[in-house]
Amino acid sequence: MGAEVDLVVPVKALERAKSRLVGARVDRPALALAFALDTVAAARPVARRVLVVTSDPAVARGLRALGVESAAGPEGLNEALRFGFSVLRERDPGSVVGALQADLPALRTAELALAVAAARGRAFCPDRQGTGTTLLLSEPGGPLEPAFGTGSAAAHAASGATALVGPWPSLRHDVDTAADLDLAAELGLGPRTAAVLSPVC
Ligand SMILES: Nc1nc2c(ncn2[C@@H]2O[C@H](COP(=O)(O)OP(=O)(O)OP(=O)(O)O)[C@@H](O)[C@H]2O)c(=O)[nH]1
């Protein structure tokens, strides 16, 4: 893909986020924030613009400290993505817009760059299980059509997006459960996530 990419990153209100990590002996909102900040910090060098859609002021504050823009959007993951997509598209009608999940605490900049470069047209990166989606890219000027949620990889494929599979494991390791977190830790966690976890390691 030759065009630059603009990314929309959705972040749920921290008190409700990462509910599947309940029971883990961690400060769940702090961990969800650390996931989001590590994801955005790793993604930023790859993107021309990053817009985080979140209604949570604590997330907006953390992003501001990194110099990253956020906007309060509507409730719901796909609704937030459609909102962010329309904001970015208004700024550049011919852009490639990508939706990147915010729960990729092991994300490596170089791996995201490789995946984006490999995309030809509308494309998505399946999670490691092959059922979910971690990244969805539009064509330049084309629609995003986000269908995130259970079975989103099949939904994105059915809507014509091409699966991006290649040497980018960190882009495929989203973290929903304690087992996911252990696997992401094997790849190497970002500094904010590592700091939140350090007292219990
Ligand atoms: N802005 C926004 N982002 C959302 C919303 N729901 C989910 N997300 C984000 O979408 C991505 C995937 O979210 P999920 O894994 O489905 O939800 P989660 O809160 O991270 O985890 P669970 O509570 O375990 O489902 C993460 O980046 C979330 O922060 C929402 O309603 N609004």
Ligand SMILES: C=C(OP(=O)(O)O)C(=O)O
């Ligand atoms: C919403 C999704 O993510 P998760 O598996 O984190 O719920 C998805 O993969 O479409």
